[in-house]
Amino acid sequence: MYRFFGLIDRALPNNVKQFIKGVWLYLLVLMILYALNTESADFIYWNY
């Protein structure tokens, strides 16, 4: 599995990797917003 990802990592140019990472982070932000909309937005509650 590591070898497979290593192959992809070496095969792709840096700007393509940066673009994929940007899209992935954008999707993560969208997922966060979706989760916050469906769940009660418990922003921070930490007893410790």
Next chain:
Amino acid sequence: MSLIAWSLPKKTQLPAVSLLGNLFVLWFAPYAFVAMSISACLVYLISHAKSQKGHWVLLGVGYCISQFLLLRFLQEHSVDLGLGGSFSVLGVAYFTCRDVHYLVESYKGNVRKNIVTFWYYQSFLPVMIAGPINRYHEFEREIQRRSLDFDQISKGIERIIYGYAKVTVLGNYLIEHKIQSYLTQLPNQESILHSWLVSLADWAYLYAQFSGWSDVAIGFSLCIGIKVSENFNRPLSSKSLVDFWKRWHISLSSWCKDYVFTPALLITRNLFIAISLSMVTMGLWHESSLYYIFWGIYHAIGITLCRLYMKQDNEIVEYLRQRFWWSSFTRALTIFYLINASVFIGLFYDGLY
């Protein structure tokens, strides 16, 4: 916060960040702010007194621990002090650990006297609420090295997104909202398999929440230009229980190792007692209850058995260690022991009452 840290003149950046940290705690948890200020003053005075003596350090440690237990008791029993406002002890478990660390290290002579750095250390907001228990000498080194680095800031922002996604998407939405509510609808609620599944979901939820907030804290620190030590290192891939506690909540485990386990081992010369004391301390750090004392003893038994096994060097054990399937088996056994914690302690605890 990152904007404040970098847009102001260089000399005012860290004071502004520290002041913001103080104001944040004062606003959300005024009682915790008062307790934090009193213990910080006391710790600094004892640490840098002209004639520093061991019993003063012990007294300081005793004060920090009793203050922690008192605040915890007041919060857990919802005691109304009649002063208005909600009683919250935001960050008390973290600043108590930091205070004890500072006291002991200054007694050992590892801390240089600098009240401003001590204030920065005490009021560093990213790690104040849920972050790792950072060490003073590491923090001091980082604020000296600190410089504007956009690469580090972008890594910090990325880390915050990952951390917050872990908390909201993985923890709150997927595990709590979907999986745990699905588990409550399953038939055979009393079966052992159901208890295991619930326990596994609880562990996963705890991991997502805890490591998520740690990631957010580390990300915020990076945005300010300060690197904070990691708190989790893929704990679910641990080969043994000993390995697990080196990967799960690393800052608390190493704190317990330095300030509970080592002194207890030196005094008692008994491995099991030293491990039990460390694990019970870790349990009580989470919650001051009988349940967490049992939790500590349960894990101490597991770790002692694991250490006994690791000391074995006969032919059979050596043969097994070289086999690939054996390491997979020990990984699975570690997870199995962990998910059984709440099942066993729950049964034992219910039997008492």
